[in-house]
Amino acid sequence: MGKKRKEVEEIVIDMTPMIDMTFLLIIFFILVNDMSKKDLEELKLPIAMEAGHDEPPERRQILNIRWFPAGGVPDGVVAQYSTLGIGIPPDQEWSDIVWRGQVLYYPNIDTGGRTDPIRKGRADYYWKLAQTMENEWVPFFERKMDKTLGIELPDDPILLRADRNTPFKYLQKIMEVCTRDGIQIWKVQLAASEDPNVVAAREKARGNQ
């Protein structure tokens, strides 16, 4: 009888294994969580077969180009711009360039009277991008001597990411900015997805060998 009473008193759950498990799970998720994805906006990349698997070089910079058709700008983007005090006209297509979550170009950007150094006489809507490249990228890029030109050029690449529907002129504009004096970045990579069917087929073929 005395024994039974003791059992009722000491119902204590041992928490130790549960806490161990939870810590293990936390460690797992910390390790799996890839923080390098923070530079990547969510985009639908076009598919390419030869897209070499991307191992990011150390000093590479990533530019995300977003584009939305007229009337198709998502609410989240409209809200993002309204916090900056910019209204997106509903009947106009919209595009911007994002670097590390920072907008470096959008269609109505104030030029502050700057003109395009390559296309003389035109307003320079890409001054912010050019400034970022010149002050924050190029000084940290490795430089190599180019034998035919006899000058040192930045030897690190930039990666351009865009939706498959994005008009190519926006990428061409960025490339133009890259060739400006004081920047002269010449290595450009275009992001593309690998076709999941092809990847699967290749792995299958490798398995059969």
Next chain:
Amino acid sequence: MARRKKKKFEAIKTDMTPMIDVTFLLLIFFIVTLKFKILEGRLDAALPKDRGTSTAEAVEIDKIDMLIKVAEPGELIEDADNPRLLMYEGRRIRVEIGAHKYYYDPFNIEDPEDPLPELTAFLKDPAYDKEETPISLDARKGVVYGDIVVLLDVVIREKFQKVSFAGTHEQD
């Protein structure tokens, strides 16, 4: 007095509840912020190194100029697989190399391993030194990123080393 003291010794137990709470919050945070690795690749290209700075005369070399134009723009529709995404239907792009013309629909490619068989055959011409022949992609009005990537894919598959892009002809 004696009874109270004895009870105190018996009941030294840390309260685990706050720790477990915090641990679960951390766990939930990491689960929510988890992004799985995306299959993402890249295509390499180069820009002209000397534009806008050099006054040296261009050396006449054998090169391939691809002029990319929109033959039929097609219609921007929602993707059947994912309504949040957009794609073009009935699009036709024309690639001009000198007098040669090639057509393709970048959003409806039959054989992804060989999207442009005629262009591939043209590029296989042994007259071109693949390491030295520069290819320039000149995209004109209305061309989108997806159109270019298909073409760049073909060029890179044929192992051309010097691929570059022309500037835009459009206003901002």
